[in-house]
Amino acid sequence: MSRARRDARIPAPLLVPAALGAAFLVLPLVGLLVRAPWSSVGEQLAAPGVGQALRLSLVSATLATLLSLVLGVPLAWVLARSSIRGRSVLRALVTVPLVLPPVVGGVALFLVLGRQGIVGSWLDDAFGVTIPFTTTAVVIAETFVAMPFLVVSVEGALRAADARFEDVAATLGADRWTTFRRVTLPLVAPGVAAGAVLCWARALGEFGATITFAGNFPGTTQTMPLAVYLALQREPEAAIVLSLVLLAVSLATLLLLRDRWLGRSVP
Amino acid sequence: MSTHLRRAAIGVAALVLAGCSGPAGAPGEEPAASGQATGGSEPTGTLTVFAAASLTDVFTDLGEQLEDEHPGLDVQINSAGSSALAGQLEQGAPADVFASADEAQMARLEDGGLVDDAVVFARNPLMLAVPLDNPQGIVLPEGRAGIPSLADLITADMTVAVCAPEVPCGVAAAEVLESAGLSDAPDTYEDDVRAVLTKVQLDEVDAGLVYVSDVHAAEDAILAYAFRESEQAINSYPVGVLTDAPNPAAARAFVDLVLSDAGQEALADAGFQPPV
Numbered sequence: 043m044s045r046a047r048r049d050a051r052i053p054a055p056l057l058v059p060a061a062l063g064a065a066f067l068v069l070p071l072v073g074l075l076v077r078a079p080w081s082s083v084g085e086q087l088a089a090p091g092v093g094q095a096l097r098l099s100l101v102s103a104t105l106a107t108l109l110s111l112v113l114g115v116p117l118a119w120v121l122a123r124s125s126i127r128g129r130s131v132l133r134a135l136v137t138v139p140l141v142l143p144p145v146v147g148g149v150a151l152f153l154v155l156g157r158q159g160i161v162g163s164w165l166d167d168a169f170g171v172t173i174p175f176t177t178t179a180v181v182i183a184e185t186f187v188a189m190p191f192l193v194v195s196v197e198g199a200l201r202a203a204d205a206r207f208e209d210v211a212a213t214l215g216a217d218r219w220t221t222f223r224r225v226t227l228p229l230v231a232p233g234v235a236a237g238a239v240l241c242w243a244r245a246l247g248e249f250g251a252t253i254t255f256a257g258n259f260p261g262t263t264q265t266m267p268l269a270v271y272l273a274l275q276r277e278p279e280a281a282i283v284l285s286l287v288l289l290a291v292s293l294a295t296l297l298l299l300r301d302r303w304l305g306r307s308v309p
Numbered sequence: 310m311s312t313h314l315r316r317a318a319i320g321v322a323a324l325v326l327a328g329c330s331g332p333a334g335a336p337g338e339e340p341a342a343s344g345q346a347t348g349g350s351e352p353t354g355t356l357t358v359f360a361a362a363s364l365t366d367v368f369t370d371l372g373e374q375l376e377d378e379h380p381g382l383d384v385q386i387n388s389a390g391s392s393a394l395a396g397q398l399e400q401g402a403p404a405d406v407f408a409s410a411d412e413a414q415m416a417r418l419e420d421g422g423l424v425d426d427a428v429v430f431a432r433n434p435l436m437l438a439v440p441l442d443n444p445q446g447i448v449l450p451e452g453r454a455g456i457p458s459l460a461d462l463i464t465a466d467m468t469v470a471v472c473a474p475e476v477p478c479g480v481a482a483a484e485v486l487e488s489a490g491l492s493d494a495p496d497t498y499e500d501d502v503r504a505v506l507t508k509v510q511l512d513e514v515d516a517g518l519v520y521v522s523d524v525h526a527a528e529d530a531i532l533a534y535a536f537r538e539s540e541q542a543i544n545s546y547p548v549g550v551l552t553d554a555p556n557p558a559a560a561r562a563f564v565d566l567v568l569s570d571a572g573q574e575a576l577a578d579a580g581f582q583p584p585v
Contacts (some may be wrong), residue, residue, distance in 0.1 A: 152511055152513060156511060156512075156513050157512060157513050158511065158512045158513070172468075174513050175468060175496045175497050175513075175514075253499075253500060253504075254504075257470065257496065257497025257498075257499065257508075258473060258497055258498045258499065258500070259495070259496055259497050259498060260498075263497065264498075271500065272473050272475045272498075272500060273475070274393075274396065275390065275392035275393060275396070275473075275475035275476055275500075276392060276474075276475040278396070
């Protein structure tokens with residue numbers, strides 16, 4: 043009751059900008075629905091390439107998220123809990139991809155993992171492996187762009203978590219690895235889940251680094267955002283339909299996961 | 310789809326895409342407000358030219374030349390893929406002149422009543438560009454008269470970049486690859502010809518199909534081979550004044566310059582061929 047009354051009293055100066063803000067973010071999505079060529083949606087979706095672009099997008103975003111979990115959670119722990127020198131510089135560096143134009147990220151990946159790159163040329167010489175223009179390159183590009191979202195979320199959760207539980211575990215004889223596994227990780231699980239969802243959604247929408255580093259080949263590297271961009275050049279209706287699919291998948295995932303995991307972190 | 314609906318559709322899709330920073334020019338980019346030509350024939354104010362990416366360098370030079378001839382005139386060049394530019398114009402982007410890398414994109418605007426006097430001013434065939442170190446060791450077939458076929462130059466294990474079929478250079482690339490029986494050769498379909506060139510220059514692909522004018526612009530950074538099938542698909546470049554150009558006098562002057570001897574000479578220097 044008191045909660046409801048408190049909600050009802052939104053200060054007037056906040057109301058108008060808040061409503062405008064919400065409208066600004068939601069209206070373009072409504073526009074997609076209104077302008078969609080509904081009569082030909084089925085036909086557009088059945089077009090060759092749509093299914094494989096969607097499948098590739100889902101698979102590569104999921105792989106990128108798994109890779110981010112394996113590498114990003116430990117990295118977040120180091121940033122939140124350890125006292126290594128240069129930690130704040132490290133934090134700044136690993137979050138750079140958040141603000142870096144993705145196309146710059148793609149160029150940077152070439153310089154390291156490309157055929158002539160520092161690591162890439164060695165891979166080519168030693169194993170005959172080249173990464174650009176493969177599905178692996180898509181996953182790498184998406185991970186590069188999306189992992190910072192996970193790291194930032196998990197680091198925030200770790201900082202907010204009560205470190206005394208870890209101290210207690212230590213005094214009870216648990217070693218550091220056990221403490222991390224049995225105490226810390228369950229404590230920050232909602233933060234990890236939230237980070238993983240953000241990371242997955244960002245990977246799903248990745249465009250710039252992918253088209254730069256992985257190229258665009260149907261079935262191998264052409265993800266949904268690339269298909270949308272190229273469809274827009276020739277057939278705007280097709281671009282709208284593809285956008286709708288991407289929007290539906292992203293929205294469904296965010297809603298489902300919100301109820302299931304993310305909701306718990308809200309008291 | 311009606312023009313109105315199409316404009317709205319592109320606008321909506323562009324908003325959604327705004328979250329994904331793309332390499333091409335952002336749709337909806339507003340050029341500075343165009344000044345009006347002041348009554349007489351002397352062009353002044355701002356002239357906005359939408360030009361295919363492959364024209365960037367030569368049109369910048371021609372724009373400066375026109376500015377020198379007409380003090381008070383400011384020429385703004387907006388360059389991107391022709392298809393993206395045509396989309397922006399359909400969406401209502403204010404511009405005076407449009408120059409396209411193929412006739413299909415210009416026809417799209419003529420059909421919509423946005424341009425009505427387009428003239429072809431240049432042609433641009435494709436060449437096969439390879440990195441300077443020629444990783445696949447392409448050698449021209451000996452003892453064969455004339456120009457080699459693409460199939461002599463591209464082998465099965467080569468990584469090949471071409472333009473996507475959605476943009477003019479990709480339409481031409483698809484035609485020449487098909488003529489050579491190599492339609493399954495590409496490993497990546499790039500969103501414009503400069504992206505193909507970049508991947509060749511970075512040595513990340515073994516070969517790419519680019520315009521002769523791109524080879525000209527990057528001749529110190531790549532090797533290039535002419536091939537027989539290029540004759541099958543030579544893109545023609547039309548230029549036209551937009552029907553609702555804010556600055557028609559300056560637009561006319563720019564198109565006249567492009568078609569003049571001086572303009573044709575500048576285009577030839579940049580590697581373009583004259584219209585037939």
